[in-house]
Amino acid sequence: MLKISHVSKTFNLGTINEKKALDDISLVLNEGDFVTVIGGNGAGKSTMLNMIAGVYPIDSGIIALDGKDISLESEYKRAEMIGRVFQDPMMGTAADMEIQENLAFANRRGKSRTLKWGIQKEEKAFLKEEVKRLGLGLEERMTNKVGLLSGGQRQALTLLMATLQKPKLLLLDEHTAALDPKTARSVLQLTSEIIEKEHLTAIMVTHNMKDAIAYGNRLIMMHEGRIIYDVKGENKKELKVEDLLRKFEEVSGQEMDNDRMLLA
Amino acid sequence: MEGLLLVIFGAVGQGMIWGIMALGVYITFRMLDFADLTVDGSFATGGCVAALFITLGIDPIVAVFSAAAAGAVAGLVTGFLHTKCQIPAILAGILTQLGLYSINLRIMGRSNLPLLKSDTLIKQTAELLPIEGSLLTSIATIAVGLVFTIIIVALMYWFFGTELGSAIRATGNNENMVRSLGVNTNKTKVLGLMISNALIALSGALVTQSQGYGDVKMGMGAIVIGLASIIIGEMLPGKRTNFALRLCAIIGGSIIYRLIVAGVLKMGLDTDDLKLLTSILIAIALTIPVLAAKHHQKNVYKANNRKIGDWNA
Ligand SMILES: Nc1ncnc2c1ncn2[C@@H]1O[C@H](COP(=O)(O)OP(=O)(O)O)[C@@H](O)[C@H]1O
Ligand SMILES: [Mg+2]
Numbered sequence: 001m002l003k004i005s006h007v008s009k010t011f012n013l014g015t016i017n018e019k020k021a022l023d024d025i026s027l028v029l030n031e032g033d034f035v036t037v038i039g040g041n042g043a044g045k046s047t048m049l050n051m052i053a054g055v056y057p058i059d060s061g062i063i064a065l066d067g068k069d070i071s072l073e074s075e076y077k078r079a080e081m082i083g084r085v086f087q088d089p090m091m092g093t094a095a096d097m098e099i100q101e102n103l104a105f106a107n108r109r110g111k112s113r114t115l116k117w118g119i120q121k122e123e124k125a126f127l128k129e130e131v132k133r134l135g136l137g138l139e140e141r142m143t144n145k146v147g148l149l150s151g152g153q154r155q156a157l158t159l160l161m162a163t164l165q166k167p168k169l170l171l172l173d174e175h176t177a178a179l180d181p182k183t184a185r186s187v188l189q190l191t192s193e194i195i196e197k198e199h200l201t202a203i204m205v206t207h208n209m210k211d212a213i214a215y216g217n218r219l220i221m222m223h224e225g226r227i228i229y230d231v232k233g234e235n236k237k238e239l240k241v242e243d244l245l246r247k248f249e250e251v252s253g254q255e256m257d258n259d260r261m262l263l264a
Numbered sequence: 265m266e267g268l269l270l271v272i273f274g275a276v277g278q279g280m281i282w283g284i285m286a287l288g289v290y291i292t293f294r295m296l297d298f299a300d301l302t303v304d305g306s307f308a309t310g311g312c313v314a315a316l317f318i319t320l321g322i323d324p325i326v327a328v329f330s331a332a333a334a335g336a337v338a339g340l341v342t343g344f345l346h347t348k349c350q351i352p353a354i355l356a357g358i359l360t361q362l363g364l365y366s367i368n369l370r371i372m373g374r375s376n377l378p379l380l381k382s383d384t385l386i387k388q389t390a391e392l393l394p395i396e397g398s399l400l401t402s403i404a405t406i407a408v409g410l411v412f413t414i415i416i417v418a419l420m421y422w423f424f425g426t427e428l429g430s431a432i433r434a435t436g437n438n439e440n441m442v443r444s445l446g447v448n449t450n451k452t453k454v455l456g457l458m459i460s461n462a463l464i465a466l467s468g469a470l471v472t473q474s475q476g477y478g479d480v481k482m483g484m485g486a487i488v489i490g491l492a493s494i495i496i497g498e499m500l501p502g503k504r505t506n507f508a509l510r511l512c513a514i515i516g517g518s519i520i521y522r523l524i525v526a527g528v529l530k531m532g533l534d535t536d537d538l539k540l541l542t543s544i545l546i547a548i549a550l551t552i553p554v555l556a557a558k559h560h561q562k563n564v565y566k567a568n569n570r571k572i573g574d575w576n577a
Contacts, residue, residue: 053444079446092444094437097430105434108427109446115423118430161445 001201002029002052002169007061009047009225021047023225025061029169029203034195036212037205038244039222045205046087048222049171052203054078066168080110083162085155085175092158095147099138099157102146103127106161130160134190152183156190163194170195170202177207188215209241223252266398273402275526279519280409281470282489284416286497286518287511288335288463289490295424296436296456298346301357301487303464305364306338308483310465312368315377315478324385328469335465336458338364343454368480377478384473405474412470413515416463421508423459432456464490485539492542493518495549 009022021044029035037045051058052065054075063071070078086092093102104119104127119127124142131139134156138149146154155175162170172191176184192215195202206212212219219236221229221244228251231239285307292300310331317327338360345356369375390404423429434442435452442449464486472478497517501509528541 074448076443076446076448079444084444086440091438091440094434094441096437097434101430105430105442106445111446113427113431113447115426115428118425118427 001031001033001066002027003062003064004028004052005062005064007051007063008059009051009056010059013059021225022051022058025225025227027220027227027230029201031201032199033201033218034216035203035218035220036216037203037220037222038207038209038212043222044225045222046173047225049084049173049203049205052078052169053082053084053171081168082171083109083165083167083169084171085158085162085173087174087177089151089154089158089178092161093146093149093154096145098143099131099146099149100124100127100142102157103131103161103164107164109165109167130164131157134160150183152179152187155179155183155187159187159191159194163198163200166198166200168201170200172202172204174205174207191215209244213239213241213244221248221251223248228252270398270402271526271530272523273399273406275522276519277402277405277409277474278471279522280406280413280515281467281474282522283409283467283493283515283518284412284470285464285467285486286490286493286514287413287416287420288460288467289487290494290511290514291420291432291456291460291463293491294436294494295433296453296460298436298453298457299354299357300339300342300457300460301354302338302342302360302364302457302461303357303487303490304483304485305361305368306335306461306464306483307468307471307486308368308480309334309338309364309371310468311472311478311482312371312377312468312480313465314469314472315379316371318379318382318384318473319377321382324383324388324473328385328466328473331469332462332466335468336462338465339457339459339461340454342461343450343457346457347450347453365480372478372480375480379473379476379478384476385470386473408470408474412466413512416466417508417511417515420511424507428455485542488539488542488546489518489521492521492546492549495546496520 004025004027007022007025008020011017011019011021023044025044025048037048039045047056050056052063054070054073054077058071061071062069065078065081084092094105097105100119104123107123107127128139128142131142136153136156138153138157146157149157155178159175175191176187179187188211191204194200202216204216213236217236218230218232219239220227229244229247285303289300289303292298313331313334314324314327317330318324322330341363342356342360345351345359346353349356351359385408386401386404389407390400393400393404393407395403424433431442431447432452432455435447435449435456439449442452468483468486471482475482494514494517497510497514500513500516505513524545525538525542529535529538533541
């Protein structure tokens, strides 16, 4: 499904700010895998997702999706196959456009934009039904500007937009981190429901160890640009937060310094 | 009375044909969020191409559309400089604008090309009108302006509702989202710049025909006039109105700007001082909302503190 081999990335190469963000990463995902990713601040989690999505070019290695080498493909091209939700709720939606306009725009992911009307009549009804699934009452506000919505509502909408056209791969980068605990919970629940129902292959970065254990069929831990731990299947089901902490200390030789993580 | 009517009709006619330029500026400044300074150059390019073609005996309508095509090419150049060469928006526009000055001189072969003996759209329309007298030219200009603005507003209303037009609007709103949903934002930006500068050049072609000559300097300050029209236009209806109405309001803004100019000229202001006046007017118009917000904040603070009452209690 997704095959990452020996991918490295150094930012600001040759300058005083040189930073090795990814250090020879290799990872293979199978169809239907739901992988959770944890790691301290600056471990390279976002960079890994950004490299898969094509936000920055990689320095070396190969990224292949569905058997196709996409290492050098541009971000918008890869978006035909990849759905994304970002940490910042502002990043995934167009604030000055209507809810239904945003959805209609997302409903055309991977298709060429023609001179046909931007939102068809029968499409409006379909989009309304889809929005109902979010259970936020947004179906009554389809012509409202997205800028009027709360962060949680925008994240839920972005999630729907990322999956309206079934993506081969769904990338979620701490997409509940900016939300209050209650909203974060419901967006996470929704995420898991959508992934299950649509049988999506997904990678979800989270700062919450319990969530990382509770969701998905596989967990990877990152540290200093490398994958230092990779558990799946039965082994993952039996995992405890203490196991993860111990594993982290063992591999990195330091204590987990991220308060955010411990609190979780 | 006749004199006053002449001034008003003249201002309305000029406001309409210059308003098309303002619609072009609206596409980049407001929809694409791209500060495009190609405007002064592409406006003159439109005027110069039209002047050349018309003196060559080519049909004025063909001249207008050729001018628009030339403007689209100017927008393409700015877009290329910005997207492929990654030159900042403002600088990319300035580079094109500067280069166009030489090109415009080459197009006409001289700095000013009169259309005295040639046929223009305004003259042709005037012949069709069943009226006579001193207002004829102004009314013909209004008629030409009206036909073009109606067609252009209708086309814009349609286009920006299509999938492609929506992609351009979304690019100005959230580039990151647009790319993550599979659209090449370099393409949408270039396309927006091309449409914008095509309209600007089309406006230049109409202005050339209305003033009776093409001039390489005719675009000087066009961008500021365009912005003034947009700012005035946006004061007309509330923000939350229909898109077509907002476009019409910009034409309205352009007409009001022309009426203000005519007014101050009538009051004895020197034409040379007009650009200074326009700059000052826009600076004031942009400052008022800032001051109003500050004032409001202060009042809220005072009111809240009064509610709290005695601090030491
Ligand atoms: N665009 C960038 N330019 C320079 N450095 C970057 C950039 N993006 C990330 N980095 C650096 O790369 C490292 C990994 O960052 P990131 O992938 O965002 O970490 P994480 O998401 O795990 O917290 C950090 O040291 C960060 O400062
Ligand atoms: Mg991150």
